[in-house]
Amino acid sequence: MEEKVIVCKELTKQFGDFYAVDKISFDVFKGEIFGFLGANGAGKTTAMRILCGLSFPSSGEATVAGFNVYKQPESIKKNIGYMSQKFSLYENLSILENIEFFGGVYGVSRKEIKERSEKLMIDLGLQKEAKKMVGSLPLGWKQKLAFSVAIFHRPKIVFLDEPTGGVDPVTRRQFWDMIYDASASGITIFVTTHYMDEAEYCNRVSVMVDGKMEALDSPGNLKKQFSAENMDEVFYQLARRAVRKGD
Amino acid sequence: MKKLFVFIRKEFYHVFRDPRTLLIMFGLPVVQIILFGFALTSEVKNADILISDNSRDVQTMQITRKIKASSYFIVHEATIGDREIEKTFKKGSIKAVLVFPSRFSDDLFHNGTAQIQIIADGSDPNTAKTIINYLTAIISGYQQENFPAAARPFQITTESRMLYNENDNGSLNYIPGVMALILMLVCTALTSVSIVKEKELGTMEVLLVSPFKPVMVLIAKAVPYFLLSLVNFTLILLLSVFLLHIEVKGNWLLLFFESALFILTCLSFGLLISNTTNAQQTALLISMMGMMLPTIIFTGFLFPLENMPWIFQVIANIVPSKWYFIIIKSVMLKGLGFEYVWKETLILMGMTFLLLAIALKNFKIRLQ
Numbered sequence: 001m002e003e004k005v006i007v008c009k010e011l012t013k014q015f016g017d018f019y020a021v022d023k024i025s026f027d028v029f030k031g032e033i034f035g036f037l038g039a040n041g042a043g044k045t046t047a048m049r050i051l052c053g054l055s056f057p058s059s060g061e062a063t064v065a066g067f068n069v070y071k072q073p074e075s076i077k078k079n080i081g082y083m084s085q086k087f088s089l090y091e092n093l094s095i096l097e098n099i100e101f102f103g104g105v106y107g108v109s110r111k112e113i114k115e116r117s118e119k120l121m122i123d124l125g126l127q128k129e130a131k132k133m134v135g136s137l138p139l140g141w142k143q144k145l146a147f148s149v150a151i152f153h154r155p156k157i158v159f160l161d162e163p164t165g166g167v168d169p170v171t172r173r174q175f176w177d178m179i180y181d182a183s184a185s186g187i188t189i190f191v192t193t194h195y196m197d198e199a200e201y202c203n204r205v206s207v208m209v210d211g212k213m214e215a216l217d218s219p220g221n222l223k224k225q226f227s228a229e230n231m232d233e234v235f236y237q238l239a240r241r242a243v244r245k246g247d
Numbered sequence: 248m249k250k251l252f253v254f255i256r257k258e259f260y261h262v263f264r265d266p267r268t269l270l271i272m273f274g275l276p277v278v279q280i281i282l283f284g285f286a287l288t289s290e291v292k293n294a295d296i297l298i299s300d301n302s303r304d305v306q307t308m309q310i311t312r313k314i315k316a317s318s319y320f321i322v323h324e325a326t327i328g329d330r331e332i333e334k335t336f337k338k339g340s341i342k343a344v345l346v347f348p349s350r351f352s353d354d355l356f357h358n359g360t361a362q363i364q365i366i367a368d369g370s371d372p373n374t375a376k377t378i379i380n381y382l383t384a385i386i387s388g389y390q391q392e393n394f395p396a397a398a399r400p401f402q403i404t405t406e407s408r409m410l411y412n413e414n415d416n417g418s419l420n421y422i423p424g425v426m427a428l429i430l431m432l433v434c435t436a437l438t439s440v441s442i443v444k445e446k447e448l449g450t451m452e453v454l455l456v457s458p459f460k461p462v463m464v465l466i467a468k469a470v471p472y473f474l475l476s477l478v479n480f481t482l483i484l485l486l487s488v489f490l491l492h493i494e495v496k497g498n499w500l501l502l503f504f505e506s507a508l509f510i511l512t513c514l515s516f517g518l519l520i521s522n523t524t525n526a527q528q529t530a531l532l533i534s535m536m537g538m539m540l541p542t543i544i545f546t547g548f549l550f551p552l553e554n555m556p557w558i559f560q561v562i563a564n565i566v567p568s569k570w571y572f573i574i575i576k577s578v579m580l581k582g583l584g585f586e587y588v589w590k591e592t593l594i595l596m597g598m599t600f601l602l603l604a605i606a607l608k609n610f611k612i613r614l615q
Contacts, residue, residue, distance in 0.1 A: 052456050053456070054455055054456060074458060077456060077457060077458040078458045080456070082452070082453055082456040082457075083453075084449050084452050084453065085449075086448065086449025086452070087448070087449065088448070088449045088450050088452065088453045089450070090257070090261070090448075090450060091448075092260070092261060092264045092265065093257065093260055093261075097257070097260060100253070101253055101254070101256075101257045102453075102457075104249070104250060104253030104254075105250055105253060105254065105454070105457045105458070105459045106457060106458060107249075107250065107458070159456075
C-alpha cells in the first residue's frame with residue numbers, strides 16, 4: 001500500500017449549529033494529484049484551512065505529513081507549501097528577492113536558496129528577468145512563479161487553492177505540466193479548482209456538497225458511476241443536491 | 248532570528264520602493280516643519296493698535312511718539328474705559344490696546360514705579376505675542392534712554408495680558424505638537440496600511456500558512472517603522488534646531504527615550520487598526536479620522552485644553568499625543584528632567600501595553 005500523507009477521519013468543523021465541514025473522511029497518497037472539488041460554500045476552504053494548520057477542527061481526526069492537526073500545526077506548516085487563488089508574491093520585490101524572502105521564511109539556507117533559484121530561473125527561462133519586479137510580469141508567469149515559490153522549500157504536500165483562476169488555457173496547460181513534474185518528484189498535490197477539464201487531470205477527485213464528501217474516486221470511475229460523459233456532468237449532478245446557498 | 252531579519256529586510260524594500268510611503272514619511276515632516284516655522288517667524292508689520300492715554304503728560308506723550316515712530320504699528324488714539332476694550336477687539340481691526348493709567352508721571356516720580364497695561368487680542372496668539380514683545384521692547388528702550396541704569400529711581404513696568412487666550416499659547420508650542428502629529432501619522436497610518444496591504448493582496452494568507460509565527464509577523468512589521476520613525480524624529484528635531492533655531496533645553500537622551508516610547512504607542516495603535524480591517528483604504532481612513540483629528544484637537548498645541556468644556560478635557564486624557572506633548576514641551580522647551588515627567592511617561596507606557604495586548608490578542612483570535 002502506498003504511503004498516506006493526509007489522513008482524515010470524520011473531520012468536522014462547526015460554527016454554532018452550522019456544519020461547515022461535516023464528518024469527512026479520506027486519505028491522500030504520496031505523490032498523488034488530489035482534486036478537491038465543490039461549489040462555493042461547500043466547505044472546501046474550511047477543510048483546507050484545517051489541513052494547513054490555520055484552524056482547528058471541532059471534532060474528528062486528521063494528520064498531515066504525519067503530524068496531528070491539533071497538536072502539531074507548526075510541524076505541519078514546515079512540511080507544506082501553499083498557493084492561493086489570489087496572486088501571492090510581492091509585486092514590488094524582484095523575482096529573486098521574492099524567492100529569497102519565502103525561502104528564508106521556510107528556513108532554507110542562503111547557499112541552497114542561491115543554487116536552487118539559479119536552477120529555477122533556467123528551468124523557467126527567466127534568467128534575464130530575475131532582477132525585474134514581479135509586478136511587471138504577465139499574470140501567467142506570475143502564477144507559474146508563485147507555484148515554483150510554493151514548492152521551493154521542497155514540501156511534502158502543496159495546497160493549491162484555485163491556482164489557475166483568470167489564466168488563459170495555454171498557460172493553464174503549462175501550469176499543469178509543472179504540477180505533473182512536481183508530482184513525479186514525490187510532492188503530493190492537493191488542488192481545488194472550478195475548471196472541470198482540470199479535474200480530469202487529477203489522479204483522484206473528491207466532490208464536497210454541503211460540508212459532506214459525496215464522491216471520491218478517479219475521474220474515470222466517477223464518470224462511470226454517474227454514467228456521465230465528462231466531469232462537468234458529474235459535478236453538476238452532485239452540486240444540484242446542495243441545499244445550502246453558495247456565497 | 249534569521250527569519251526575522253529576512254522579513255525586516257523585505258519590509259525595508261517595500262518602504263524604499265514605494266514613493267508614496269517615502270513622501271509621507273520624509274516629505275511630510277519637512278513640509279510641516281517649514282510651514283509652521285514660517286507661521287511662527289512671521290513678523291508683525293503695520294498692526295493696528297490703540298493707545299488709550301488717561302494721563303496725557305510728558306512721559307506718556309514721549310512713549311506714544313516712540314511707538315508711532317516704529318514701523319510696526321499704526322497707532323490709533325482714543326481714551327476708552329476697560330469695558331470698551333473688548334468691544335474694540337470684536338470690531339476686529341485693532342490687535343492690541345495700550346493703556347496709560349491716569350496720573351502716570353505722578354506715579355513714576357512719586358512712587359518710583361508706574362504701570363502701562365498692554366492688552367492683546369489673543370485669538371491670534373502669534374501676532375499677539377509678537378506685538379507685546381515689540382511694545383515691551385520699545386518701552387524699556389525709552390526707559391533706558393531717559394533713566395540710565397546707574398541712577399534709576401524710577402521704573403516703568405508693563406503688565407501684559409492676552410485676552411481670550413490667557414495661557415500664552417506661544418509659537419514654540421507648535422514644534423512639539425507637530426512632532427506628535429507627524430509621529431502619530433507616520434507610525435499609525437503606515438504600519439496599519441502595510442499590514443492590511445498584505446491581507447488585501449493575499450500574501451498574509453501565505454505568511455500565516457508558513458512556519459513564521461503570526462506574532463513575529465507583527466514584530467517584523469513594527470521594527471522597520473520603529474527605526475524609520477526614530478530617523479524621522481531626528482530629522483524633525485534637526486530641522487527645528489537648525490532651521491527654526493529652537494533651543495533644546497533638556498536632555499537629548501531623555502527626549503529620544505520619550506519619543507521612542509510614543510512611537511511604540513503609535514505602532515501599537517497601527518497594529519490594532521490593522522486587525523480590525525481588511526482594506527487599505529479603511530485602515531487609512533481610520534488612522535486619519537481616528538488619529539489625526541483627535542491629535543490636532545486634543546493635544547493642546549492648537550487649541551488650549553483648559554478652555555474646553557470639561558467633557559472634552561476628559562476625552563483628551565485618552566489621547567496619547569496629549570501626554571507626549573506635555574512631556575516634550577517640558578523636556579525640550581523648559582529643560583525639565585525625568586523627575587518632572589515620570590507620571591506622563593507612566594501613562595504612555597500603560598497605554599502602550601494595553602494597546603499592544605489587545606492587538607496581539609485579536610491577532611491570535613483571528614487565526615483560530
